[in-house]
Amino acid sequence: MSQSITGNPSSAANVLADRVETGLNKKYTTATAFMEALHEAGVSCIFANLGSDHPAIIEEWAQAQLQNKDYPRIIICPHEFVALSAAHTYAQISGKPQAVFVHVECGTQNLGGAVHNAAKGRVPVLIFAGASPYTQEGELVGSRNEHIHWIQDVFDQRGIVRQYMKYDNEIRTGKNVKQLVHRAIQIAESDPKGPVYLVAPREVLEEETQPISSRRSEWEPLSPSAIHPAMVSEIANDLLKAKKPLIITTYLGRNPEAVDELVKFSERLAIPVLESAPYYLNFPGDHPLQVGYQWNKPGQNPILAEADLILVLDSDVPWMPLHNKPSKDCTIYYIDIDPLKEKTPLWYIPSKRSYKADSFVALQQLNAYLDTVRDQIDDKAVQERYQQFTEIHNRQREEWNRLEQLSDSSVITPEYLTACIREAIDEDTIVLFETITNYETVSKHLPRTKPGTIFGSGASSLGWHGGGAIGAKLAAPDQTIVSLTGDGSYIFSNPTPVHWVSKKYNTPFLTVIYNNHGWGAPRMSTLGVHPQGIASQTDQFWVNFDPTAELAKVAEAAGGAYARVVEKPGELMEAIVSALQIVREGRSAVLDVRLPQVSKQSTN
Numbered sequence: 001m002s003q004s005i006t007g008n009p010s011s012a013a014n015v016l017a018d019r020v021e022t023g024l025n026k027k028y029t030t031a032t033a034f035m036e037a038l039h040e041a042g043v044s045c046i047f048a049n050l051g052s053d054h055p056a057i058i059e060e061w062a063q064a065q066l067q068n069k070d071y072p073r074i075i076i077c078p079h080e081f082v083a084l085s086a087a088h089t090y091a092q093i094s095g096k097p098q099a100v101f102v103h104v105e106c107g108t109q110n111l112g113g114a115v116h117n118a119a120k121g122r123v124p125v126l127i128f129a130g131a132s133p134y135t136q137e138g139e140l141v142g143s144r145n146e147h148i149h150w151i152q153d154v155f156d157q158r159g160i161v162r163q164y165m166k167y168d169n170e171i172r173t174g175k176n177v178k179q180l181v182h183r184a185i186q187i188a189e190s191d192p193k194g195p196v197y198l199v200a201p202r203e204v205l206e207e208e209t210q211p212i213s214s215r216r217s218e219w220e221p222l223s224p225s226a227i228h229p230a231m232v233s234e235i236a237n238d239l240l241k242a243k244k245p246l247i248i249t250t251y252l253g254r255n256p257e258a259v260d261e262l263v264k265f266s267e268r269l270a271i272p273v274l275e276s277a278p279y280y281l282n283f284p285g286d287h288p289l290q291v292g293y294q295w296n297k298p299g300q301n302p303i304l305a306e307a308d309l310i311l312v313l314d315s316d317v318p319w320m321p322l323h324n325k326p327s328k329d330c331t332i333y334y335i336d337i338d339p340l341k342e343k344t345p346l347w348y349i350p351s352k353r354s355y356k357a358d359s360f361v362a363l364q365q366l367n368a369y370l371d372t373v374r375d376q377i378d379d380k381a382v383q384e385r386y387q388q389f390t391e392i393h394n395r396q397r398e399e400w401n402r403l404e405q406l407s408d409s410s411v412i413t414p415e416y417l418t419a420c421i422r423e424a425i426d427e428d429t430i431v432l433f434e435t436i437t438n439y440e441t442v443s444k445h446l447p448r449t450k451p452g453t454i455f456g457s458g459a460s461s462l463g464w465h466g467g468g469a470i471g472a473k474l475a476a477p478d479q480t481i482v483s484l485t486g487d488g489s490y491i492f493s494n495p496t497p498v499h500w501v502s503k504k505y506n507t508p509f510l511t512v513i514y515n516n517h518g519w520g521a522p523r524m525s526t527l528g529v530h531p532q533g534i535a536s537q538t539d540q541f542w543v544n545f546d547p548t549a550e551l552a553k554v555a556e557a558a559g560g561a562y563a564r565v566v567e568k569p570g571e572l573m574e575a576i577v578s579a580l581q582i583v584r585e586g587r588s589a590v591l592d593v594r595l596p597q598v599s600k601q602s603t604n
Contacts, residue, residue, distance in 0.1 A: 026063065030174030031056035031205045033212065034128075035064065035071055037181035040216045043072045043099050043126070045090060045474060047083035049110075050076075051103025052146055053130020056205035072099065075474070075505055077467070078497040080107050084114035085457075085467025085493075086474070086501075087125045089432065092254070092455055093475040097124035097188050104130050105157045108197075113461020118195040119164035121279070121458025122254075122338070124188035126181070131157055131170075131201045142202030161197050163343070171200035174209030182219035189221035191358060192338035224358035227335070231353065232365045235311070235333050238352075239269060240376055242309035242331075247273045249359075250315035251458060253280030256451035258360035262313070263287065265363050268370055269377070270386035271311070274303060276318045278443065279456030285447020288390035293443035298323040298528065303392070309333075313359045316341065318349065335362050400444050412569050414438045414514055417593055418445035418484075421512060424576045425482060429453065430472050433484040434465040437520035437598075442484060462486075465511075466493030473507035480584060481509035487592075488519045490551055499559030502588050510583045511590045512576070513551055518598040519543040543598055552590040562589035 035057075038046070050058065064071050077083035080102050087098040102108055108129050118125050132153040136144040144150070158168045167187040171177050184196040227235075239245055247266060252258050262283055266273055272291040273283040283290050291303055301324055304310075309331045312318045319325050326332065332351040339354045341347040355362065370377070404419040418441055425431070431454045433442045439456075448454045455472070457464040469483040485493070490513050502508065523541040526533070535541055552563035562582045566575045572593065579589035 027208055028211050029056055029060065029205065030171065030177050030200070030207045030209060031060040033174050033177045033209060034171070034181065034200075034205070035060055035069075037178040037214070038099055038126075039071050040178070040214065041182060041185045041219075042096050042216075043185075044094070044096065045075050045087070046072045046099045046101055047075045047077050047087045047471075048101040049078070049080045049083055049103060049107055050101065051107060051130065052148060053104050053132070053202055054101070054205075055202065056142065057101070075470075075501065077501055079494045080110040081112050081114045081463060082467035082470070082494050082497045082501065084111050084118060084125065084127070085464045086471035088114065088118050088121065088123045088457065088464065088471065089455060089468035090471035090475040091123050091125055092121075093430070093452065093472055097126055097185055098471075099126045099128060102127065102129045104132060104152045105154050105160060106152060108157065108160050111161070113459075114464065114467075115161050115164045115195065116461045117457045117459040117464050119343075120460070122191075122193045122251075123195065123458070124185070124193040125195045126184055126188060127161070127195055127197045129157065129197070129199050130205070131199045133202045135203060140203040140206070142206040157199055158197060161195075164195065165197045166194040168197040168199075171198055171204055173204065174207050175212070178212055178214040182214060182216065186219045186221055191222065191224065224361045225337075225356060226361045227355050227357045227365055229365075231355065232369050234353070236366055236369045236373070238309055238331060238333070239271070239311070240373070240378075243381075244307050245269065245271045245309045245311065246303060246307035247271050247311050247313060248276055248304075248315055248318040249273065249282045249313040250276050250278050250317070251280050251282070252314040252359045253278070253282040253451055254314075255358075255360050256281075258363065259283065259451040261360055261363040261367065265367050265370075267386075268367065268382075270382045270389065272303065272389045272392075274301070275443070276315055277439070279458045281448045281451050281454050282314075284449045286449055288386070288393045290447075291389055291392055292396055293440060294319065294324070295440040295443070296320075296524070296528075297440065300324050311335070312349070312351075313362075316344075316347075335359055404445060406569055409569060412566070412572060412593060412595055414441045414595055415445055416569060417512070417514065417572065417595070418442055420573050420576055421482070421484070422446045424573065424580060425480070427453065429480045429482055430455070430476060431482050431484065432456070432465045432468050432472060434462065434468075434486070434489045435484050435514050436462070436486045436489060437516075437524055438486065438514050446484075462489040463492030463494065465489065466495060466498035467501075469509040469511070470498065470501055470505070470507045473502075473509055474505070480580065481507075482580075483509055483511045485511060485513055486520070487513050487515040487517065487545060487551060488521075495551070495554045496558040499555040499561050499588060501559075502561070503559035506586065508583045508586050508588045510579050510588070511555070513590065513592045514595055515551070515592055516595045516598040517548060518545045520598040523598055541598075550592075552592040555588065555590040559588060562587055563592070564590070565592045565594065567594045 132149045133144045188196045276294040312334045334351040334354040403415045465483045472481045555561035556563035582589045
């Protein structure tokens, strides 16, 4: 919820405000209207990295502070990647788009891969950047007065991010700035959701204009789409006839309500659920019909291979046909908010039918239809299938539990580490995971049961988890935040600004580094293409981080975080429990947990 830009002013601040008020020449500018529009749109936070393009914004904030205006909270972020990552996860948890302010084309480029993450993760965020002044001789307020204004002037600033944006535009006058903001946010919030980008030169932001009113209610996002009623019966009737149906999903859990609807539907016909590269809780991990997680490991999934009907619900990559795919006779239905993946050049899943629909709505439709055909449901077959997949579920978990046992009491394995984290946290803890080569490990050994308690970025530009943890804590201040990351993605997260922001804005969280001393992903990619190649034979992959850096100490220096290296299994659980207690007391903590090295050979 929006709040005063700085909270309630002190009595001394009130005295200052009274003094300034006497001679204050209040101006209503484009910047004023812009800030009002963000407040009206329900933006709670502006994650800001300011520059020479923002004087009108800064002046408006100063005036708003004196007047105790109800504006979004300003979160200063010393790095743009951190700012957008924080806005990204705040939006994931709250369901409402947030704003990021950056400095001209330089700040836009410094957003880097966070733009990819927001776009591919379908997260609604409004990004605003100033632009170099377009006058240079004082013709207008805000005219060029610094040498960088010439250097930062580019032909197509919006083009830097256009292919990732759902919408981009330039604010040219304060007379319609509110309409542009509301339209941008309406587009960002409409499925498939995503980032939008607005720019404005200094002169436009400084322009005096008349206050305008707008009705936010007239700019609501598009209502969720449904399947045509005639098609609902086709899907349901094919499912009723199927002997070995299967559901696959990746991001259905972006709407927590959809999880309960999926459970109801799955149980109704005893359809097992397989999660492919999930980055939300899509189905409770302890449910008997949850039959595992697919990531990058080569090999055919037997349940997928045996299915005679697959219902894909919100999944970009339900399987990878090079190693793992359904049988050629399998019937496939595909329901997704973005079924054509129009921004992905190479993508196709041959299906009997594809539907552009909201999965929550589609599941409601299917469940309602099944209510009307109860007499057609083969209860005996459903019961037998339920029992069959309960046994498969239990066997999987027994196998996974065996992997958590240590064969060497002096070495911490990723499975053991994840199991310890599972035992130390509760069901309300929010977990962010960016563990890359240990994505599958976390999915299997840290099963979550409560919707809205586990998040990934939904994309592949690493480092999201750091700013993401800040956004998560701001969006859910009463919940404990735990961030799981590889050592490579920890470095990519810009831990210095992350932990400075965390301390300044009181957003404590626990980071656990799965430190395998290098980049595991390039090694795995190389082995996937050249399993018996020279790199494999010599164990030379150029991925090691040696000598080892004291990664946790960075957070300690930048934000006063509790920092600890853990190398022995015997001290791991105590370290996690202690760190969680420190976080709950209001201080961030980083555990640098040393795992076996990704590659034994060092390269110079």
